[in-house]
Amino acid sequence: MRFWERMDETIGRLEKAIMVLFLGLMIVTAFAQIALRNFVGIGLPWSEPLVRYLVLWVGFIGASLAAREGRHITIEVIQLRPSAGGRRYLAAVSQLCAVAVCALMTWAAVRFVRDDAQIGTRTFLDLPTWVLETIIPATFAIMSLRFLLHAVRALRRDEARQASAPLP
Numbered sequence: 001m002r003f004w005e006r007m008d009e010t011i012g013r014l015e016k017a018i019m020v021l022f023l024g025l026m027i028v029t030a031f032a033q034i035a036l037r038n039f040v041g042i043g044l045p046w047s048e049p050l051v052r053y054l055v056l057w058v059g060f061i062g063a064s065l066a067a068r069e070g071r072h073i074t075i076e077v078i079q080l081r082p083s084a085g086g087r088r089y090l091a092a093v094s095q096l097c098a099v100a101v102c103a104l105m106t107w108a109a110v111r112f113v114r115d116d117a118q119i120g121t122r123t124f125l126d127l128p129t130w131v132l133e134t135i136i137p138a139t140f141a142i143m144s145l146r147f148l149l150h151a152v153r154a155l156r157r158d159e160a161r162q163a164s165a166p167l168p
Contacts, residue, residue: 004149011142012068015061022061026054046124053123053132060139067143070150072098088154095151102144109137 033047066072117130 004145008068008146008149012065015065015068019058019061019065022054022058026051026058029054049124056132057135060135064139064142064146067098067146088157092151092154095147095154098147099144099151102140102147106137106140106144109140113137 037043121129123129
């Protein structure tokens with residue numbers, strides 16, 4: 001478990017660095033495009049597709065970071081007032097449902113990227129679009145693992161609480 005937590009931490013640091021880099025690149029590229037069009041009358045033909053793909057990457061990496069930090073969107077279906085242990089089990093079930101959804105989305109995204117690679121479409125600077133779309137299955141796979149870690153942590157907290165409870 002320790003290995004996976006350290007791996008998650010390392011991936012999180014890498015994601016944050018990429019976010020800062022890509023957000024900065026988006027801002028600089030968009031500003032340069034606006035400035036060149038308004039003041040010089042020319043534009044950068046590759047800037048709009050670049051910004052579109054940067055938005056895609058920033059959005060998916062942001063979703064992955066939100067999953068890591070437990071700040072993802074949650075829907076509370078069960079409005080019960082369970083015990084602390086019951087809440088942990090419900091949290092684990094919720095996280096496992098998120099694992100299933102993200103795993104399914106990973107599978108669908110891999111198929112999407114594979115199909116796009118077979119079609120052979122290209123985007124700015126003659127880059128294959130599938131290369132830029134790999135962020136989609138990658139982040140869904142990472143989110144699957146993160147939700148699984150959250151589920152295991154929720155269950156382990158309950159085990160630790162039960163082990164430290166006095167015997168009747």
